[in-house]
Amino acid sequence: VNSTENISLLIFLNGKEVEIENITFNSSAQAFDIVVQIPTTSVENVLKIECSLLPYNYSTQIIKERLIFVNDTILPTIQETREFVLENKTLLMLRASDNDVINSTIANVTYPDGNSIEAALTFNSSTGYFENTIETSQEGDYMVEYIVTDASNNTNKKIEWFRVSSLIHLSGSLDLSVNISFYQPATKYKFKEFTINGSYNETLRAGDYDIDLSLEGVNFEIFNSTLNKSLFQPIELDKPPISIFVLPLTKNRFESIAYAFISNFSKTRVYLDFSSYVDKVMNMNDLRVYVCKNYSFKERVCNANFTTLIPSIDYRSLKASIELNDSNSMLIFAEGIICGNGVCESVYGETYQNCPQDCPQPSVCGNGVCEFGETCENCPEDCGECPMGAVCGNGDCEATETCENCPQDCGECPMGGRGRIIGLEEQQKQLENISKTLSSIENKTKDIREITERIWQMFKRTNSSVIRDERITSYRLSKKASITIQYNITVPIKEGYSAGEYLPLKWKFWFVNDRNVCIDQGGGGEVEPQCRPLIAETIGRANDTIPIEIKIRPSLNRGNYSMIREFEVDPEEVWVSYGREIIAQIEVVEDNLYRGVEMKKITKSISGIKDKEAKELDIIGMMVRGINDKDVQIGLILLLSLVLVTLISIGYHNYRCAVRKKEREKKWYEK
Known part of the structure; x- marks a missing residue:
């Protein structure tokens, strides 16, 4: 048989028929050449060939069966x-x-x-x-x-x-356990690695290396270090007790490490791992590295002043890093008191003397200046005598009279309101007087604007007399962990309420991602764009200091976010803010779709908090102190305040006109 017209072939691979791409008769070999594709990546395969001669005068014969061959795809x-x-x-x-x-x-x-x-x-x-x-x-x-x-x-x-290159020897001893690796600088190829725990004597080829040092809690990366000769004690390391050093103001001290390298290098990068004590960090933005550039290993003393460096923070690995080019330094990793953040952290030793930017100057009664905290009642020498008591019924709505305590002089209050209603003719006269006054003090405009801006900045800061302490005890959000904040809150006494009466309290939390986009927490209407906060609400007695813990679970995808907090108190649905600012950088390790807030009272106060009497902001006294022309400024402030109260009262009256009059005398919780 020498023609494909007289033969029929079927080929099976592992029990499945495969297609024959080509079949020809090779006259020199007197045999048929068959080409098929093998659709498999297995190493061992079973091949079976069935042959039938045409025109069917012979039965089918099995030419090959269980022929095992190897399709080798394994790399050496x-x-x-x-x-x-x-x-x-x-x-x-x-x-x-x-x-x-x-x-x-x-x-x-x-x-x-x-x-x-x-x-x-x-x-x-x-x-x-x-x-x-x-x-x-x-x-x-x-x-x-x-x-x-x-x-x-x-x-x-x-x-x-x-x-x-020539062989060199590195020898010495260390009391700390350290792993050392030597790398080719350009490729990071590891030439050598060994561990030191006591005495050592190692050989190395001379040349330039990048060196990694790894010990508990600290890692060093030393770049472009030149080692051309044998060295004894090329590295010194020490972990001195932090308590023996005098530092600038700090909240917490975590880690100390001293080093000395005798070889030349371009720079070193130090990594400080705080994952094991992250729960002790109150605010990651306040983490600092204090550097002493002249440390004595023998005496364990710093022979220079400490300088402060702001480290880079990796929120995922919980490591802080700094770059140095000093061959002999001692580092202390701590959480510092940040002068200039607008918060007087007196509980940690911050005062007007060491940080006048944050802490107000103590008032001195009798120096002729009505300072912060002074009033006509506690310091008439500086602020002047208080006005005489008002007489209800004389037809004149005087300074201490309102629509509530003297409707004969001040008129009936609007529904639910507490302000004074002024007639339109009286308003017109007052506006004309304001216009005349403004035209006569044009040269004071700049001073007024600067002082007003200063007051506004004070209002936006956190009021430390209300928010006594704020501690973030958990920065991570996952399926099992929530963002946790602990507070000591002194509830301020509001007008018309007495100490011990309940007032509503509200916390608002916004979350901004690393692209400066605020993530909406839902609960509002369909208007876009909007970024609604996550809200926590409770009640507290006025003038009481209450310890409280808030656990929040914002609806966020995995990533890092800035958390902005605002705290408000409201007796009459007109919320008064006592501070809005970024309080933490948080990490979301798992996507969280469902929002949640949990609040509970802490059985004892947060450690380190001392109850101190809250100081009230005296706006009038502050503005008078900032301007030389005292009488003009007092008149201007009173007139501007009058206009503001008038406009607010009219708008509020129109809004509340449909409310029943009897609600006027009720407290918020009775309503």
């Missing part, structure tokens, strides 16, 4: 490489294996000057390695690319580096 394994630097030459050694047969082993070598050679490695049965010796008279770093190929043309590669 490079088990080990070695480079032995000898006199002007280097022995390259490679150990490799394969499931079939290794066909070739090659080493492509790149010299320090950039030239390269290809060296074939031959098998040495006595050592079990593929080997070759190359000429290496040049000093410097050599790159070797090992290439191993098997009989099926499967190829595996590996790149190694070796250095040709």
Whole structure:
């Protein structure tokens, strides 16, 4: 049979028929050549061929059955490489294996000057390695690319580096356990690694290295360090007690590390891991590194002043890092008192003397200046005598009279209101007087604006007499963990209420991602764009200091966010803010779709909090103190205040006109 017209073939692979691409008769071999595609990646396969002769005068015969063949796709394994630097030459050694047969082993070598050679490695049965010796008279770093190929043309590669230079010795002793690694600077190829825990004596090829030091809680990266000769005690490390050092104002002190390197280097980067004590950090934005650039290892003293550095914070790994170029320094990682953040943290020692930006100057009664905290009642010497008591019924609505305590003089209050209603004719006269007054003090406009801006800035700061303490005890949000904040809140006494009466309290929390986008927490209408906060509400007795813990679960995707807090108190649905600012950087480790707020009273106050009498902001006294022309400014302030009260009263009256009159006398909780 020598023609495809007289033969019919079926081919099966692992029980499945495969398509025959081509079948021809090879006259020289007197046999049929069959071409098929093998659709498999298995190593072992079962092949079966069935043949029928045409025109069917013979039955089907099995030509081949259970023919097992290998479709090799497995790469050879490079088990080990070695480079032995000898006199002007280097022995390259490679150990490799394969499931079939290794066909070739090659080493492509790149010299320090950039030239390269290809060296074939031959098998040495006595050592079990593929080997070759190359000429290496040049000093410097050599790159070797090992290439191993098997009989099926499967190829595996590996790149190694070796250095040709003189041998040096590094020796000494350390009391701390340290792991040291030496890297080729350009490629970060690790030349050598060893651990020190006591005495050591190690050999190394001379040259430039990047060095990594790793010890408990601290890591050093030393860049471009030159090691050209043997060194005794090339590195000194110490962890002195933090308590023996006098530092600038700090809240918490976490870690200390002193180092000294005798080799030259370009810079060092220090990483401080605070993941094990992150719950002690009150505000990550206040983390600082205090640096002493002249530390005595023998005496364990700092012979210079500490300088303060702001570290970079990795919120995911909870590590702080700084870069230095000093060869001898002592570092203390702590949470500092930040002068200039608008909060007088007196509980940690911040005062007017060491931080006048945050802490107001103590008032001195009798110096002729009506200062912050002084009034006509507690210091008439500076602020003047208080006005005489008002007489209800004389037809004149005087300073201490309102629509509630003297409707005969001030008129009936609007529904639910507490202000004074002024007639339209009286308003017109007052506006005319204001116009005349303003035209006569044009030269004072700039002073007024500057003082007003200063007052406004004070209002936006956190009022430390109300928010006595604010501590973030958990910065992470996950399925099991919530963002947790602890407070000591002194509820302010509001007008018309007495100490001990309940007032509503409200916390608002906004969340801004790293692209400065505020993430809406829902609960509002369909108007866009809008960013509604997560709200926590409760009640507290006026003038009481209450410890409270808030756990919040904002609806956020995984990532890092800034958390902005605003605290408000409201007896009559007109919320008064006592501080709005960024209080923390938080990390969301798992997506959270469902919002939640949990509040509970803490059984005892947060540690470190001392109840101090709250100071009230005296706006009038503050403005009078800032301007020389005292009488003019007092008149202007009173007139401007009158206009503001008038406009608010009219608008409020129109809004509340439909409310029943009897609600006027009720407290908020009775309503």
